[in-house]
Amino acid sequence: MSVRLETPVEPASAGMPPRASSGWAALAGVVSFVAWAGAAEAAAVVTGPGGSPLLAVGSAVIDLAPAAAKDTMVGLFGTGDKVALGVLMAVVLVIVTGLAGVAEQHRPPLGRVVFGVGGALAVAAVLTRAGSGSLDAAPAVIGTVVAVVVLPGLLRRLWRWRLSTTPGWAAATEPTPPLGGAPVERRSFLTAIGLTSAVAVVVGAGARVINAGRADVAALRDGIALPEAAVTAEPVPAGASLDVPGITPYVTSNEDFYRIDTALRVPSIDPAEWSLRIHGLVENEIVVSFDELLALPLEEHLATLSCVSNEVGGDLIGTALWLGHPIRTLLARAVPTAGADMVLSTSEDGFTAGTPLDVLTDEGTDALLAVGMNGQPLPQEHGFPVRMVVPGLFGYVSATKWVVDLEVTRFADAEGYWTPRGWDALGPVKLESRVDVPASGTSVDAGTVPIAGVAWHPHTGVARVEVQIDEEPWVDAQLADSVSADTWVQWVHRWEATSGRHTVRVRATGADGEVQREARMAPAPNGAEGWDEHQVTVR
Incomplete structure (x- = not known):
């Protein structure tokens, strides 16, 4: 006969205090979540890294967060906003899944329902990411199935442990299996908790490493030899750097350059598979590969970029030597049609930015499809293999990293990522x-x-x-x-x-x-x- 997990009336002489029991139940809920994450990451090895539900949920949180929340995170943590978000998510998930464990102990199957709802939300987050397919939902589904199996299994062992310490506690329940005594039942529960956690962590961490390393971007980047620039930047004059200890360097190193974007996971793009499509309100649709881009005449340009979230006196700004091909020449090949006034750029991770077409086609604006930064191929976190650089505009309307698509359109017909979230559509940098x-x-x-x-x-x-x-x-x-x-x-x-x-x-x-x-x-x-x-x- 099956064992019910409902909590019966408990006598005052119970050997394990209710609070202690609830604490172990909460731990069972958290461990079930760890099993969920490990199983999902393992499944993503088969379906592809795009199916990782944790990354999808984190990205969805970033997308759905109001502008005020984004400003707060950047203001408090600066370029560490992604780490802070990860810590915050971990804390919330521990609390929620711990409560799910307690709920499952007292009101089954309420805890499993919580995991089911969470799994459904994870599936929605995965399927709404850019470029996702139906198969990408499989890891979240598999993880949810694992969690709803693991949770009652752990609580059954907890129930047996508690019953072994207070024989009269379960008098109102159905007949139970023979018990091995408190030490044996305690060991059974703790062993199950430990083994489940260990297996989930090892499998999940290994799968994450495999998923993250599918494209060894560091090795691919190191193997790229950037061509010489057809147009070189003017040399930095000796008088550009004042001899004042503590002053900001005139040129910002790659390591110190600020990073603010919406990518919870930095995209890993094989340059051999990268391409840029230029389409929309154009006479000629263009697709450019990475090798074709490197074969075009490249230009060097020293430019200062800044984030719109930069507070007065803030450090979300930097200057670098960029190497790339002028965007205006590619747009000239595409031939924008009458009425077009905006280029909607799209990143590999789904971020979009709306840039005025007249800025990108202006002969006096050195807007680049950049492939190099300070004499090196772009660092992965700064857009490798290709990003946009547009002097004079804040990054949220122009500096799309990991760019893969340029759609010539109209401001009346399309919006960049931040515009519907309350930010100005044009974004000129202020004095x-x-x-x-x-x-x-x-x-x-x-x-x-x-x-x-x-x-x-x-x-x-x-x-x-x-x-x-x-x-x-x-x-x-x-x-x-x-x-x-x-x-x-x-x-x-x-x-x-x-x-x-x-x-x-x-x-x-x-x-x-x-x-x-x-x-x-x-x-x-x-x-x-x-x-x-x-x-x-x-x-």
Whole structure:
């Protein structure tokens, strides 16, 4: 006769306290989730890494999160937002599956229902990802089946352990199998918990490694020899870098370049399988392979890119030497038709960005399909094998990484990823400046103190930077040299500091005469504004 898992009335003399029992039930729920994840990852080895439900759910969370939540995560964790999201998801899943274990103990099959609902949501997340197929849903289904089998199996052993410590507890239940005594039943439960966890972790981790390594992108990237540029960038003048300790370098290294995107898992793309399709409102549809792209005349261009989420004084900005082919020449081959005013670029991971067509076709804008960054093939996290680089526009409307598709269309007919989430459709970079040194809240010695930092207005240029100490008149800072208006510029003011607590402010003036505005504005919906301000104590 089967054993029911319903909890009967418990006598006061029970040997295992109810709280302890619920705690073990919660652990059984968490272990069942670990089994779910391990089985799903193992199944994804067969169906393909696109079927990984954990990555799909994480990506869905990113997609569905409101702009305010995205701003909060980036503001709190910066480029560590993906790690923070992963930790948050893990905490939530542990809580939910732990509660499912307790629910299954007291009100079966409620815990299995929770896993069933979670599995259905995972299937939906997988099937709504870009490029997904029906087979990609199999890992989530298999994982759910495993969880709903494992959970009652673990709780049955817990029930036997509890019964062995309090013989009168289950008097109201049906006859039970012979018991081996509390030590034996406890060992049976703990062994089942340990073995299930170990097998799930080993299998799941191994499967994740296999899925992540199917395309050994690092080896493929290392094997690429970038061709010489047909048009080389102007050399960085010696005067572009000021001799001020702590100031931001004029060129940002690949390792230090910021990364903000929607990809929970960095796409692994074999360059031999990559292609770019240009279609839509064009006379000639074009498909370009990676080898064909490398064979085209490539150009070098030094450009500053920034994220729209960058707060006043923030570091979500960087300058690099990009190597690529001008987007405008490919668009010229495609011949956009009358009425087209936007190019919708799509990433391998499904992200989209809407870029004004007139910007991409402008002879004075060095918009590139970039294949190189600071003399190397693009790092994987920065778009390998191909990404877009468009000076003067925030990344969310232009800097599509892992780009695979360009659709010529109209703003009236299509929207990029962030536009329906409340962000401006055009995204021009604003005039901004930042104090790097002295850092806010620090103390310095009286005397000559360099106040230094960077200012930027890509594709327009910076003509002037001024510094204010407390409420004294604004004074001009010394501007360093720069390669072009598409890059930021370093600046410095030698301050004769006197003892006390002081407020240091900076503002910039663009080459077009625009003066940076004082009023603080949040990044949403079209970029932060305001003067960067530091508090400094002089000893």
